[in-house]
Amino acid sequence: MAGKRPHVLAVAVPAQGHVKPLMSLCRQIAKHGIKVTFVNAHSIHHKILSASKKHEDEEEDDDSCHNIVMETVPDGLTPEDDPNSLFTLLETLPKTMPQNLTDLIQRINTSNPNEKVTCVIADLSFSWIFEIADKMGAEPVGFLTSSVASLAIVLHIPKLLEQGNLNINGSLKNGVVISLSNDIPSWRKDELPWSLSSDPKLEKVLFETTQNISKEASKAKWWLCNSCRELEPAATELLPNALPIGPLNLLDSNNVRSTNFFSEDSSCLRWLDTQPDGSVVYVSFGSSGVFSQHQLDELALGLELSGRAFLWVVRPDLANGSPVVYPPGFGTGLGKIVEWAPQNRVLSHPSIGCFVSHCGWNSTIEGVTNGVPFLCWPYFSDQFHDERYICEKWGIGLKIDFDEEGIVRSRYEIKNKIDTLFSDNKFRENALKLKEMCGKSVGEGGTSCNNLKKFIGHLYRA
Template identity: 60%
Template sequence: MAIINSKIPHILVVPFPAQGHVKPLMKLSRQIAKHGIKVTFVNIESVHEKIVSAAKRSDEVDEDEDEEHNIAMTSIPEGISSEDDKSDTFKLLESLRSTMPGFLTDLIERINSTNGDEKISCVIADVTIGWILETAEKMGAEPVVFMPSSAAAFAMALHIPKLLEEGSLDENGTITKDETISLSENIPSWTKNELCWSFSNDLKTQKLFFDCSLRVQKAAYQTKLLLCNTSQELEPSACNLIPNSLPIGPLLNLKTPKSSFISCNFHPEDESCISWLNNKPSKSVIYVSFGSLAIFSQQQLDELALGLELSGHAFLWVVRSDLANGSQFGKIVEWAPQVKVLSHVSVGCFLSHCGWNSTLEGLSNGVPFLCWPYFADQYHNQNYVCDKWGTGLRIDSDENGIRTRYEIKKKIDMLSCDDVLKGNALKMKEICDKSVGEGGSSYRNFEMFIDHLRK
């Protein structure tokens, strides 16, 4: 079917149903909508309900349409029966692959029949659900892929067929020949347990993630445009390894009134931490957050709490409220407005899981890192932070896999007096600012994309 040439561009945006995927695609959607282009943002029902619920509890707007930003939020079913566990990743992925194309076809048909001047002209799909690109083409919309992780992670996925052919990886994605895999001398290498799909103690989960990475490779060749949440300056070698890539990041929150849109968080933000930060000295607070998926043993949580207390530094820790240890130095919240926190003058360090969104937000605010990766691409992001950019330190685990209170205190002390590291963090902030600022590489790429959408 020929691509529809709508009178007015109308973009359908479809993220993978996880916080770290919804968040950057909403940032992209707001940037697109800022240029007067209509966007319909599609979540599965359970995710849509979480976002609306969190927005209500955070006193944000709860309407389904953000009129100021030309964004309409809608949902489609998961396709899972009410008896099934919606947190089961295996069942959810299997269901989405079989049911999502049909649900999206119905949605696009409804939208197109409602307003002939605003038919869906383009579908931007998270690369992990690239199977919907065929649906987009069948409905006459241009398919565009969005990569929410680093360009390096994307480049590694594209190299899987070659690595399989040469025997460097087995059918489960395990490194078989050497201890490391390198794509370029300017990109940190991956060790055996640092690949995006590595789960050395859970082969079933590793195979699931590896198969998803294989589909990433397929999706990359089904589109002429690959939007990457990175910049040419941050990852020059990795960007050059990806055909048709268009680096448009770091995608940042638009500076708009808090009440003007739903933030797309799965959890309500606790704004009280900002007033708490206001009473702390400059660069004195350790911000601790491990994202939305990390899970720790009680022993490890205890060690972290004790390590923070031993350091003597004030800390802001994002964690479940029932795990608070009652420290007089710290404040514990269930969820924080992270960009506001990282841009606050009182924050001097980001103890992070190194998810790509958090990594970009830390870099963009010039905050040095203490790195504590949990899984997937977070280990390689740590290598970028510590080895390539020189903006952070690793918190190492002992022989039992525990990061002890003494190791935590030691690295906090080391970072607090490392002026070179702090200087590097400020340099990275300048690089990020320049890339998205007027005339920067990501700015120009995004303007090019907007012009493309209007043609």
Template identity: 50%
Template sequence: MGAQTHVLVIPFPAQGHVAPLMKLAHQIADYGIKVTFVNTEFIHEKIVFALPENNEKQMMKLVSIPDGLGPEDDRNNAFKLTESILRVMPGHLRALIENINMLGKEEEITCVIADLSFGWALEVVGEMGIKQTGFCPFSPSALALSLQIPNLIEAGIIDENGIPLENGLIRLSIDLPPWNSNELTWSCPGDLTTQKVFFNYTSSISQAAKLSNWILCNSSYEIDPSAFDLIPNVLPIGPLLASNVISHHAGSLWPEDSTCLSWLDTQPTGSVVYVAFRSFTIFSKKQVEELALGLEKTGRPFLWVVMSELSYGKIVEYPEGYVERVAKFGKIVEWAPQEKVLAHPSIACFLSHCGWNSTIEALTMGVPFLCWPYFADQFHNRNYICNVWKIGLRLDLGEDGIILRNEIKDKIGRLLCDYGIRENSLKLKETARNSISEIGSSKRNLECFIDQIKN
């Protein structure tokens, strides 16, 4: 029997990286291509645990390799996780591929799609003579910034540790919104150790891009043409949606609470404020309290996703009597099926951290934003949302760097009365949807990629 196309997919071990790559992997499998999806053992266990009981038969094989850390280790420690990954995972990935290839010609890995944050994986498969494809799970503008790091250092704009040499704006082109010098994708004000880890990872993306035969990006050319003009060899194939694949489960690391969908069914059209910061966002007890009271003061229905990580890994403490007071018009869940929530007609707006997955999902559903970025590319995504696409408003910090309850209440009120933002949101929704239609640019790019890896 002759060899068939067999794609191995490996994401960086974090929710915002696993989910879009799994959506892409499902789409590739829907073309009849064999797919093996590789997670770390830690992430693999979470995904298997989170699979719904009625999950459809998987269209791909899920496997795992060690990340070198034990179950007791803190994987939020960026330095420790990075060191362990680079020390342990390359050898395990090579062994995995060799073991698969030994099963016969029909099983051989013919292409590897690796997160651009995992440039080492592209090096490994390049040495093995396998086609290399980089995947960008973040915004195209963030990718453009990463590719320009050597030029920014040479021009004296940042030093070799990524620290800006002058305060002000950093601009890559006249058509791209500039970056504030303290809001670069690797910026961690007050934590230079973590910032150095993030900068090294971001810098490595430039080399990973050079190793890639193709770079796939979770966006469309029509959404951000100026950024894509700065990225060579790129194929925009987004927005990637779970609803566009046969198996709708797309890499959630936590079980989804579907009761929020039946609750949304009971709410008036365009009435509910959806609040979700997804993973990694951490608030102080005071900030959680201000957010809770701000939502209460609106008097509007709200759906709030609250994870334990939201407050430094501790059980979130609400103001006294809060849960009982808001029970008639608010619902709080630990994790939600976000695409289905954003697509629900009762949703009025999205209070978001502006991570790229959340951004691309909400704009594809035509939902306006209230922006509350936390780190990485989220600040620049906010600039797009508020200043370029004009589909949302920003929340401003008050006393002691806290966003206060009245700011939250007032901005929600302003957002829901801004018909210009609503109109812009619906126009961008149409643009995004058109790109993944049967004749859309992203659909054509994906089919072009499929054809090339089959040959």
């Protein structure tokens, strides 16, 4: 055994919110001297390279980088396919990746017998990879980029189908509410992890992918989660195989700039330096949320009505895939607009007073760990349940009220909710308590710290 060391091969779903936290985990693993091969689809790899080249002079050196090798596999797209469509990739990769991954592992194992792949960490959305890992003599391990509660409801799918509460397309019957525990917010219609009511066809693809997770998850002994036991005690109790090792953004001091799909505009940090403490409204809807022009108009005018300084992340495709057109007269000098921001660094800035968010789990975790109150504007999938954690369980935010068509009709709704978040200290006080709790969890002797040590030790013993 002399000279041999553990070798982890990690495979992420080709989406910003999946690649970034998995790389954060891999950097922690690599810091312990374990070799890591990080695998991306071709199209995603090129996005990361393009975005990172613009920041090469800013990159910080880190010992973990020397133990991480980046690899790519074909994504199976045809010339007619949209390379930016996650849903297309979710359909093509399960058909093409199994053989490509098998060949890659075989090539790695042959090229250096002392560094054979001993463990495959796969995003749970790609749980079909577990069988490949097993065949290649590597231990399969799952990685979860959503809340532990979201995994709990996914694993509950067979029972929901059997009870008739869930139909074959993945929809809850009208009036049905699912509760797994008194201490976990319940799920209602259109609030499930695979929910995308605006597009039934894509919702079906998401549900099929989620059903595979439910069937295949048990093949992995460990489910590593970007959460901590203290944030989700009841959900963690339901899943003995879940191993919370986060929040990972607290462990990754470099903020994994090298895994961004978009080039960050760091000028916003200098702008934040000019603002008073706790005064700025930060607005960002992640890497995939889109809005109608009407909704964007209401948001823009609501921010303006608030009379507060705001930092707004406006991707070029935010208006249903098109560039945003701002309302006539919008822009009073109160705000700064950027295409992409270094979010964790923004949220940790003392000038930030609240976070208008889509409530994706990564954004939720980053807001929580920086003690920032939320104004919740979920878009699809598990974001609705994250909102319920934020507003009902943790008491650190308010929800936007939608009409029966899922539309925010009034800019005054936005303005009034922002006013409440700034005037009622309970939201900030609760958020700061969660921040302290998460910090203790990843600190020496904390539950997440101990869980990560447990997993690292297992990799060396396996």
